[in-house]
Amino acid sequence: MDTQDVIRTFVDFFTSRRHRRLTGTSLLSPPGDPVLFTTSGMHPLTPFLEGLPHPLGDRLVGVQRCLRTTDLEEVGDPTHLTVFEMLGSWSLRSYDGSQSLRWGFELLCDGFGVDPGLLHVTVFGGDDQVGPDTGSLDTWRSLGVPVEPTRTHNWWSNGPTGPCGPDSEVFVWTGDGPPTGSPTTDDRWLEVWNHVMMRYVRHGDGTLTPLSDSTVDTGMGLERLLMFLQGKRSVFETDLLSPWTGQLPWELPERSRRLVVDHLRSSVVVIGDGVAPSNTGRGYVLRRLLRRTLTTLWRGDWTRTLSDLPEPLLRHTGSHFGLRTDGVREVLEREERRFRSLVSRGRVLVPRHPKPLTEQDLRYLHETHGIPRGLVMLLRQDDGPTP
Known part of the structure; x- marks a missing residue:
């Protein structure tokens, strides 16, 4: 698959499941936003993830260009980029995290042809405030994918306050020979997709309030996916x-x-x-x-x-x-x-x-x-x- 094949496969998969495609992918964040550039696929959607109805509906899909300077010193290694693209899907209180994970598994294996044996995932294993994400854990186990619970790596937030929740990160094996270890023990596991279940709001004092209806935000790095699908040793060798x-x-x-x-x-x-x-x-x-x-x-x-x-x-x-x-x-x-x-x-x-x-x-x-x-x-x- 070349770049356009991958983008088309991703978007078509979700539009066939009633997701509307977003347009407009500028790097520039909206007026009044303290962040200089769009840093993630969900960034422009923050008001809608917090509860505002989106004009296109409650299921969305898109390709968003992003810029991050937090990893600037890492640029030059095989996978880090300053400007990159995120393939994203969103459920704005339409379906739950389990459905998102099942569709993600289907797209990776049937749509992109990834061998299920080359997958490994991590899920939130619980901390002092929130218990383990048993829903994601059970879903992945039912699909036969190895799961590694973590305490700190699988919690997503949009800052010190605001929407947050457990996430599930999907990794593919990039090493020679059969997979070994896990994503936290072997860096040959490459993260390609993250499914975030925003189930809480964090307040200024650190407390959490459950959301009445959770949203699901997913983001998959286009360049890293291309690197894996095209069998390259770095994102710089892909057709893009x-x-x-x-x-x-x-x-x-x-x-x-x-x-x-x-x-x-x-x-x-x-x-x-x-x-x-x-x-x-x-x-x-x-x-x-x-x-x-x-x-x-x-x-x-x-x-x-x-x-x-x-x-x-x-x-x-x-x-x-x-x-x-x-x-x-x-x-x-x-x-x-x-x-x-x-x-x-x-x-x-x-x-x-x-x-x-x-x-x-x-x-x-x-x-x-x-x-x-x-x-x-x-x-x-x-x-x-x-x-």
């Missing part, structure tokens, strides 16, 4: 990202190459959603992505430039996400010129601080002169010409 890894014009170590691919592709999407680089808010996230990219590129060669980025990569990403990319290259090149100017200033300022640099030195250079830690360290290592 391989054009980037194959056409990137610079020779880089594998982890650095993945970081550059991720950050540039993510930047294209952010710019396409209408964000420009700046020193605050969403623009600062974009600026940070681009400067991390340039710092990585220049570590091996100061002559590398974003103007060498092939145009087909911009069009490929724009086409997939339904975005215009007309002005993207101009934004990238303008931000590079600005950063090169900062490098020139840094070449004067950084040598004034004796080695080794202290945390206070690094903080001063960043907060006073805007020179990030990565660039400081790069300038310390480099004795080459000014870029």
Whole structure:
């Protein structure tokens, strides 16, 4: 299955079960939302998960693009991305968690052809406030899927207060040979889908109040699912990202190459959603992505430039996400010129601080002169010409 096959199979499965497809998948969160970007498939649906009727009804399905910076330091490994897509299904007080799990098992095994023997799940095993999620535990056991109860890994909340509840995470085996261990003991188990049963509201004092009607929110990472279904060793080798890894014009170590691919592709999407680089808010996230990219590129060669980025990569990403990319290259090149100017200033300022640099030195250079830690360290290592 290629990317479009997977998306179509997922959406068709749920629309055939009376789910209405959501449209509109911008990275930008609604006005008044304190979160800068959409971070999950359920994020735009928060008011409806809390009880507001949705205009499309009580069963929904969609594909939502998301951006997270919490895992930024993990980008470069086989599975983490800054911008990614979530395949989601939602029951707004229509059916229960057990039905969601059964449909999930059916879609994975019959729709996507996953061998049931390569599945393992985790469920909430209970804590001091709430007992174990016996409904999910019994459902998975009836389906013959191995289950591992956990105490802290399987509780979902949308913050310190608000809707929350137990979840059930579905893992697939990515190792060679037959599966061994469990998701908490062997990292070759890859999480692909999470089913959240929102049964409570948490209050400011930490107490929980049961909801009269629970909702079910599921989210499946598109790129990770593609990685598994296509038999790849990383999300960067799937048909969705391989054009980037194959056409990137610079020779880089594998982890650095993945970081550059991720950050540039993510930047294209952010710019396409209408964000420009700046020193605050969403623009600062974009600026940070681009400067991390340039710092990585220049570590091996100061002559590398974003103007060498092939145009087909911009069009490929724009086409997939339904975005215009007309002005993207101009934004990238303008931000590079600005950063090169900062490098020139840094070449004067950084040598004034004796080695080794202290945390206070690094903080001063960043907060006073805007020179990030990565660039400081790069300038310390480099004795080459000014870029």
